[in-house]
Amino acid sequence: MSTGPRGAIHVRSLTRRFGAFTAVDAISFDVAAGEVFGFLGANGAGKTTAIRMLIGLLAPSAGTATVAGFDVATDAEQVRRRIGYMSQRFSLYEDLTVRENIALYGGIYGLSDAEVAQRGSAMIDGLNLGAHADDLVKALPLGWKQKLAFSVALLHAPDIVFLDEPTGGVDPITRRQFWELIYAAASRGTTVFVTTHYLDEAEYCDRVAIMVDGRIAALGTPEDLKSGFATDSLDDVFVRLARATGAGV
Numbered sequence: 001m002s003t004g005p006r007g008a009i010h011v012r013s014l015t016r017r018f019g020a021f022t023a024v025d026a027i028s029f030d031v032a033a034g035e036v037f038g039f040l041g042a043n044g045a046g047k048t049t050a051i052r053m054l055i056g057l058l059a060p061s062a063g064t065a066t067v068a069g070f071d072v073a074t075d076a077e078q079v080r081r082r083i084g085y086m087s088q089r090f091s092l093y094e095d096l097t098v099r100e101n102i103a104l105y106g107g108i109y110g111l112s113d114a115e116v117a118q119r120g121s122a123m124i125d126g127l128n129l130g131a132h133a134d135d136l137v138k139a140l141p142l143g144w145k146q147k148l149a150f151s152v153a154l155l156h157a158p159d160i161v162f163l164d165e166p167t168g169g170v171d172p173i174t175r176r177q178f179w180e181l182i183y184a185a186a187s188r189g190t191t192v193f194v195t196t197h198y199l200d201e202a203e204y205c206d207r208v209a210i211m212v213d214g215r216i217a218a219l220g221t222p223e224d225l226k227s228g229f230a231t232d233s234l235d236d237v238f239v240r241l242a243r244a245t246g247a248g249v
């Protein structure tokens with residue numbers, strides 16, 4: 001059964017244990033429809049584990065989460081229909097062309113041939129990939145692949161898109177262009193949940209949560225977090241939170 005606005009996320013005491021180890025430890029937060037929500041943390045802080053629960057791939061050990069109005073534990077199929085996901089690992093097929101990847105994912109997302117043709121052309125034009133639509137994806141520079149992967153994750157017009165370190169390894173100019181795509185999606189009403197290591201990118205988010213050792217150590221707007229720690233740098237906030245808990249950064 002659906003509860004609440006389509007683009008919202010509600011998380012209460014969400015926990016995931018692997019044997020005796022607690023990777024995500026009773027986290028609670030809400031994300032509003034249309035918000036750009038940043039999820040920060042050092043390697044191993046629990047970001048990917050949290051995302052995997054929120055997209056219905058991994059069962060929580062305890063706690064609850066609703067995504068796009070559906071419970072991730074009991075209605076994972078409904079959740080997956082309403083979300084897009086771009087994993088840390090590059091998710092397109094390298095041995096297919098740009099156009100073939102779009103057709104393949106369009107089919108997986110249940111779009112008609114006409115929808116795939118129309119949305120695919122708009123996407124190729126929007127990304128200025130017209131001259132490369134029939135090139136194999138493996139021939140494209142990494143930054144283009146990332147932008148294409150993001151656009152493909154939005155092909156079925158999901159309410160929420162989850163991005164797990166989408167800009168890893170790309171240059172600053174491409175990262176900036178990637179964030180323009182994120183803003184464009186948010187301005188169309190898509191909720192964006194994004195993990196990143198880059199503190200400058202956290203500044204682009206409406207709000208950020210900072211994960212340390214499986215817990216949310218701080219949550220707020222970038223301005224709130226900086227003023228709370230009397231600093232003008234999110235980097236500082238991040239390092240101080242990690243030190244306070246003894247976690248390595």
Ligand SMILES: Nc1ncnc2c1ncn2[C@@H]1O[C@H](COP(=O)(O)OP(=O)(O)OP(=O)(O)O)[C@@H](O)[C@H]1O
Pocket residue numbers: 018023041042043044045046047048049050
């Ligand atoms: N299937 C699993 N079995 C056992 N431990 C796991 C499993 N998946 C994750 N972990 C552990 O849980 C912790 C959190 O991992 P997770 O991948 O969620 O962190 P992360 O914040 O996404 O880090 P990164 O930025 O490196 O991806 C790590 O210590 C990891 O080794």
